[in-house]
Amino acid sequence: MNRIDNDLLSVQEARILVENAREAQKVLAAFSQEKLDKIVGHMAGAVCKHARELAVMSCEETGFGKWQDKFIKNVFASDFLYKNIKDMKVVGIVSEDTEKKTMDIGVPVGVIAALPPSTNPASTTIYKALIAIKSGNAIVFSPHPKAKRTITKALEILIRAAEESGMPSGAIGYLRTLTIDGTTALMNHKDTSLILITGVPKLVRAAYSSGKPTIYGGPGNGPVFIERSADLKQAAADIIASRTFDNGIVSASEQAIVAEECIADEIRRELRDNGAYFMSEQESEQLGRLFFCPDGSINPEIVGRTALELARRSGLCVPQETKVLISEQTYVSSTNSYSREKLCPVLAFYVEKDWLNACEKCLELLINEGMGHTLVIHSNNENVIREFALKKPVSRVLVNTPATLGGIGATTNLFPALTLGCGAAGGGFTSDNVSPLNLINIRKVGHGVRKLEDITDGVLKREAAEIGGDISSAVQNSVNGTHDLIELLERLLEQLK
Template sequence: MKPALFNSLIDISDSPAARRGQADLMLEQARWAAAVFDRYDRDTTMRIVDSVAQAAHDHAAEFAEKIVAESGFGVAEHKKIKNELTAKPLVDFYRDQDFVNPRVDEARKIIEIPRPAGVIFALTPSTNPIATLNFKVLMALMTRNAIVLSPHPAVRQTSVEAVRLLARAAEEAGAPTGTIQILPEPTIPVVEAFMNSDKTNVILATGGTAMVRAAYSSGNPAIGVGPGNAPVFVDISADIAKAAQRIVASKSFDNSVLCTNESVLITLPEVESQLKIALKSAGAYICSESETEVLRRFLFHPRGFNIEAIGRDATWIAQECGIRVPGNTKILVAPITQIGVEELLSREKLCPVLALHVAKTKAQALSQARAVLRLTGAGHSAAIHTSDEMSVMDYASAVEVYRVVVNAPCSQGAAGFATNLAPTFTIGTGFFGRSSIGENVGPQHLVHWTRVAYNAGADVPFGNYHGLGRSFRGALPKAPADGVPGSAKAPQPPRQPSAASSIDNATKDELRRLIAAELRDLLRK
């Protein structure tokens, strides 16, 4: 018998009423799941999280191949790495953080009770679809939220298949039915219906600028991320050979579809020749002036960036431009003499093409790095290769970003996979990028805390709250087929004793009645 989740994956008509009706159907199921999930203890929650992470890991290669076949771009081997990194390593990074039990601060006489957001509506991009949905699903589960995902239409088929797999793994491990759902046929009107619904508690927007802005203007709380355009500065004190190797490895990783990839390489005359030689040794092809012009015209049309080039490998792009390059070329380096709106190659390029600019002085290099980010990418990421600590501080203080990667590949480093930053596929761009969050987005952003504060006076004793965390482990009700739990139309929740539970059957029944009463009130709103 199929879970209700999969029965809800039906075609959506173009009428506004039908779109709202389908949104209500899925969001009501998600609200129910979130209300039930809120009762889970941490052990049960993490069992579900680990089960889903294992499923994501086990199918990382399969979905990497399918995404490349469906989208037509990227490198399956690299997508497999990203899919794996957003599974078990992601969970392990946050394993010691407790988003379930109250935090007790005896010194300040404060108890902090975690409050999940509830229902998350999450947008995923075409460039990193499986890694992003893995990331967002696991974040939601770690914080006991329900999530409805909207895949990019270009990778819809594989995304739906992947989410169904994760949903099964979650439910088999004990998650409420409907905790993880996905839109089967996403369109802009359908997405807007979900974003504007008062049943959506928060929107996680990863995608184009227009979609992120729509999320912020929906009237619902939103966590959005802006575009990248990372400058990378190679200082005269850098290990030039290692810097070149890291930059080429980063720019060629998954054919540069990560928004954290290096976009413009800035260096100084003292190391220009040495750096070019090192880049060639690492697999880069340095374009001539005429080749750069052909490349510029190919990548940028009057209506914008040539989407056919997104995620294509360097040799394919070179062939389309009529540029003869060695078969093992990993990236194309295009020298430019200026940075600004007049130079199209100083904009973001989600393909293995790296602009190269030689500044006259270090002060000018810092100014040009800032100029790159003024074009696009404010608040996002930047990188520097140097052995001088003062250069690091000068650069980090100058560029208007919230991540500066030092002596590491920026693609992986800013996302937390070649540095000790929090691993993420949702990069907060903060005040510089007109976003609400400046750090790498993580599960901590999907849970708020109710603070219970005692009288600060020494004559008022503080209670003993240790050991009073969540302890409900089952048996939990199933999603209602019609109505709400406990109603005449809904199936009654099963009564299966759990040996691990510290709650007796009478307490469980009372808890179910409380859930039913609360949900009836919620559904009347």
């Protein structure tokens, strides 16, 4: 009975939250970009002061990752993000071409339903709230049940700061009674304009079935190719640093290394020097049994755990300094645990004869899982880099950088984001690092600059010239010139009407 009551309560709460958000958004829609920026700046500054507290709280509540790295992500999602968007023009006139007499006007989509993950609960919540208000939208969150306390704390800080700066009450809201029915009601409400999901795969189908536009940051399974011209020492250091960042739970991070045969031994040596442990076939099988549940979903017990914890859980004896566990593989298949995304510091290792074969192996891995997400290449050969960039079904190609930090825009100039679109290849409609620009519609304004007859004038003149040439030819070359001449003149008159 209590569960039924909670379902009904959650559904009713979702309806009220969206209705309040709708009314608040009508007020926000009238705000200038300057006024919205003032609110966003206050929000970012307030929540950044709690970055460490939220990081510790997240680890204590979920058991995932490292608080030190979550602290970095929280600063990234607040202070660093704000610095990157504060001068961005998103609402009102965003561009104007006085010569062509056109204008683009940014129009908020309305009310956004947001589902943050348990893996990056505080940082993703902060990021989504900031880009929503920046673009003049209201946003209602359904916190992840495993990170409810952390997400709620972050939202309370953000709401208080925003309302102190003039944001209308209700523009940011969240479900307090969490049920599947309530979250579904939130997504299906007639006044919900867009759904923004990051890392909650069990609710993606429900989001798409709502008929609402859905931006989904899907699973990554990014391969990293190390080509013979790469700085091998730097590549190995980058990969280990990336795969251990927050214990491997960022979707952009490397999942499988593909190395050219001629440098494979040196790569193994560099990886070992950076804390990698290469498992035997039997050890790989032991660890592989832990990765997934019988229904194919990832086992939450391995998510965000250290290499030493994973080794202990699977009965492996590894050196105390081990940071990453690596399994040498040959084939890619849907039944091979090492061919899929693993949210922990584990890597597959493939050796290919040359870059052309490596290219095919990367493609196999992406087709198996992770289409549309991310590919990494370590190389100083611009031709090879270009070939990989041109031909891989991904939304991000990262070059000579740790994937975890490069993919989200920390060590690259990609937009700083914690929702990474996977495009059509990954079943979404944007391939962007999701920004405020993805949360608006563009209203096009165009002044009249020509008349309809201007479009056909050139064609008619050309045809007239051609007919004139035919008349001259008919007069000079045909015995029946008079008949042909009359016929051509009639054609000319018809074209000039």
